[in-house]
Amino acid sequence: MSQYITETWYVAAWSEEITGKPISRTICGKPVVLFRSDGEAIALHDACAHRQYPLSAGTVIDGHLRCGYHGFEYGADGVCVRVPGQDVIPGNTHVRAYPVVERDGWVWIWPGDPDNADRESIPATTWLSDPEWDGVRFTNRYECSSGLLHDNLLDLTHEAFLHESSIGDEAVFTNGITVEVTAAAVVVDRFMPRCHPSDLYVTAMGVKPPVDRWHTTEFNLPNLHVIHCGVGQPGASRKDGYHLEVLNAITPESETSCHYFYANVRDFAIGDEQINGIMRASLEKVLEEDRFALEKQQAVLDAGNAGGPDRLIAQDAGVARARRMLRQMIEAENRERQ
Ligand code: FES
Ligand SMILES: [Fe+2]
Numbered sequence: 001m002s003q004y005i006t007e008t009w010y011v012a013a014w015s016e017e018i019t020g021k022p023i024s025r026t027i028c029g030k031p032v033v034l035f036r037s038d039g040e041a042i043a044l045h046d047a048c049a050h051r052q053y054p055l056s057a058g059t060v061i062d063g064h065l066r067c068g069y070h071g072f073e074y075g076a077d078g079v080c081v082r083v084p085g086q087d088v089i090p091g092n093t094h095v096r097a098y099p100v101v102e103r104d105g106w107v108w109i110w111p112g113d114p115d116n117a118d119r120e121s122i123p124a125t126t127w128l129s130d131p132e133w134d135g136v137r138f139t140n141r142y143e144c145s146s147g148l149l150h151d152n153l154l155d156l157t158h159e160a161f162l163h164e165s166s167i168g169d170e171a172v173f174t175n176g177i178t179v180e181v182t183a184a185a186v187v188v189d190r191f192m193p194r195c196h197p198s199d200l201y202v203t204a205m206g207v208k209p210p211v212d213r214w215h216t217t218e219f220n221l222p223n224l225h226v227i228h229c230g231v232g233q234p235g236a237s238r239k240d241g242y243h244l245e246v247l248n249a250i251t252p253e254s255e256t257s258c259h260y261f262y263a264n265v266r267d268f269a270i271g272d273e274q275i276n277g278i279m280r281a282s283l284e285k286v287l288e289e290d291r292f293a294l295e296k297q298q299a300v301l302d303a304g305n306a307g308g309p310d311r312l313i314a315q316d317a318g319v320a321r322a323r324r325m326l327r328q329m330i331e332a333e334n335r336e337r338q
Contacts, residue, residue: 002337003255004028005222005329007112009122011249011261012043014139015105022065024056026253028111031056032098037063041107042076045096049080055095104128106249106261112333123184123220127245127265134272135244135265136280142291144298146223146250146258147326152290153217153225153248154188154318159198162289166282171195171213179317186325188318189216197231200282204275205242205268207231214238219322222329224249243267256298262287 006028013034017023022035024046031046033056044065046056053069060066064073064081073082078097083089099110099117104125110117127133142149152158157173171192180187194210201207215229225248232241249261264283269275300306312320 001330001334003330004111004252005326005333007110007116007333008222009101009108009110009117009119010223010251011106011259012100012109012251013041013107014137014261015041015102015107017139018107020060022056022058022060024054025259027109027259028252029254030111032109033065034107035060035065037065037076040076041100041102043098043100043107043109044074044078045098047095048072049093049095123224123226125224125226125247128247128263132270133245133265133267134270134276135263136276136283137261137263138284138287140260140262140287140291141253141257142260142294143257144294145256146252147323148294148297149248149250149258149260149290150219150225150322150326151319152294153227154186154219154322155316156190156215156217156227157315158293162293163286166200166286167198169196169198169213172215173315177315177317179321181321181325184220186219186221186318186322187216188219190214194234200279201231201242203282204266204278205231207242210234212236212238212241217318219318221322222326223251256302260287 010027012025012027018034018036018041020036022033025032025034032043033046034043037060046054048055048067050070050072053067055065055067058066058068064075066073071084072080074095075081078095080089080093099114101108101119101122105128106125108122159168159172160170175190175192177188177190192213195213196209197207197211197213211231212234213231215227218226227246229244229246230238230241244266247263251259253259264279
């Protein structure tokens with residue numbers, strides 16, 4: 001049984017990563033070559049139809065991807081258009097072409113049945129391209145399953161311990177959560193009235209305690225968490241506070257590794273490079289702390305050393321709902337394939 005959900009859009013890369021120089025990226029266990037031709041981002045299976053040489057080791061010539069071994073050339077649709085030294089191209093010589101959509105600086109790929117690739121189903125990411133929002137972004141690859149990273153983002157109580165020196169504060173575990181499930185998302189909201197705003201917020205926003213703080217993780221299944229965060233004056237409306245949108249796109253590479261595209265954008269201090277520098281340094285550390293914990297967890301699981309099933313607690317209500325929904329999505333796809 002496949003453990004991947006493939007009938008969905010995944011972020012494959014940031015737009016600027018895709019150029020005339022092909023790159024290779026494994027997505028849901030499949031090697032993919034990504035490149036740009038005539039301005040369009042293209043994704044093809046990364047193995048030549050001739051003798052399986054990786055096309056990512058080739059070059060883009062006149063809009064075609066030329067294999068670096070014997071020179072077969074492929075168009076954007078994956079069809080071979082040239083075989084050096086002969087006019088006749090063997091029938092049906094092609095590699096798989098994946099549907100691609102480029103939006104707000106992210107390049108999305110559909111690894112499932114191309115007939116199901118509905119571009120309208122890509123979740124909103126407009127903060128990434130809106131000039132009213134500014135921030136920092138990272139591309140990471142973690143040696144852990146995408147499931148461990150989903151759990152991490154749905155249970156932010158870990159901020160108080162793993163990220164104690166930056167975004168952590170005990171308010172994230174002394175305050176409970178509410179969980180809402182919609183057709184497409186699991187939404188976990190935590191409101192932290194009259195709390196300390198965390199050291200990073202004090203530095204970046206200059207706010208003084210106490211503040212009201214909140215974060216709402218909107219997990220658009222199966223792969224995008226948008227965390228709507230903010231702080232404001234005690235008792236004031238959330239809309240009058242400082243707002244941050246934290247976008248986390250998680251793309252399985254293998255069953256025990258994933259690509260992690262991250263952006264942290266805000267609606268204040270626009271264009272302030274000093275704030276960007278503070279945020280970048282602090283969040284880089286946060287992301288490395290998450291990597292450390294998740295890769296350690298994966299190593300325990302890989303070694304077969306889990307002491308038993310996870311003991312979930314009240315703060316895991318969102319984790320439990322999301323796990324169940326992800327499992328149902330995988331089972332539905334596997335049934336469909338039979
Ligand atoms: S393996 Fe690509 S042309 Fe031979
Ligand atoms: Fe974290």
